[in-house]
Amino acid sequence: MKYNGLFQNSGTRTISITSGKGGVGKTTLTSNIALRLSQTGNKVLIFDGDLGMANVDILYGVKSDGNIHDVIMGEKSIHEVIVEVAKDVFLIPGGSGVLEFNNLNSFQRRAMIEAVGTLPQDFDYMLIDTAPGIADNVLYLNAAAQTISVVITPDPASLADSYALIKVLHQKYKENKFAIICNNVRDEAEGVGLYQRFNDVVNKFLYIGLDYWGSVPMDPVLRKATQLNRLIMRHDMTAESAKAIKNLSLQIENSSQKIVTKGGLQMFWEQVVGVA
Template structure:
């Protein structure tokens, strides 16, 4: 097996995109952010970590030739399932019915590490699309990432469930810094107000830091793009929602300069498979 520490030669920023509940537009956000980053000359790897309902591939109009479960079962290698979904955007498909990462046995962990060691170097970003909620595999993926970004909406249940997710990650996994993306808002002002209310509530009960990464309005163009499973930053670059996503992308780039140079993709995977 190749020395997996070779990943440390290239620093990959690892970011989880997560939420307390479903229906907040998380996967749409991941796919569009990945494409927007690639349009800025970055090389992006997406891990579809929504293991029961993996669907990132649908937005790119591709059909993967396998998923993580095939690797754990020994049926395929990473090169067989790694899918280039767009120029400089690659996907590790999650599939469905995949064993939870934290329940892997020794042989499955070894298979995962060997598969990871075969990944090409040179990714600028690893974006992890998690399942919503506080299931163990969701917490595991989030806690292993350098940055946990939480998508919230004006829906009161989204607000409450996002708080619950942050509380569990803080108390159980010692995550003390998060980024917030406000989605499905009317405009930037509503998004900023939503963030400020959320920040006030969180900091009343938890000692953590929250960064505001921006807001994405749900305009008519975005609604239509989601219904048609199209990427708005590709097909409707002039839409307000498309501009907003690119602004979030710029915020990610700015925040990347502040992240410590330690960690990266290998540390993420080490923690996920329990080698850290």
């Protein structure tokens, strides 16, 4: 799915990047994966769906002039708030405060869909950085995406909360396939072991499929880059974490060759605001 300017909305791969609890590095991963996908010839749209703690723009060092809430309220057009944060990487800022998609009135729903319909039609990927947990907004964004990827860490609380998230999405939205990203591990071996243990527990109680997308180690270079609000894919491409993100992005591109069952960009937003 390389960018050639010819893809329509139905060709956009929508991927949520979510977690059961906060502090697992989800936003850092989303931002770095988006940059790497653009480096391999893709056009990427990020939706900062962590509506209470939106901070993707900070990692890219770009200040946005508005957010998705401004669009829904009719105060700005989506073209006024979307910002190109890097070459072929665009961001729809989530803003601050809580925005309940399920509380939108019919006018706001229509306004949202009409606004999204005016977006450029040639994105290869949209990455949705969700808030952690099982709030309604998080569930809506995940259920609307073609692929739900869950970030887990060795922290027992991360595993327990991620299991809870997967269980709710399975029971409430009939989701039965997820991708797993292991973060903050010592190395690939620990990541594989973490995935296998988590997979064993989940499949003991739920009849679902978990794909292993890869692991990203917590190395000193990544820690330093994050402290400086820098992306590791810009800071040091030779770092172990950067190599892991390259592999992770390649896995995402390879999985894009599989047949997807949900619609693309337009269908995602229609499902989120409840008109599909």
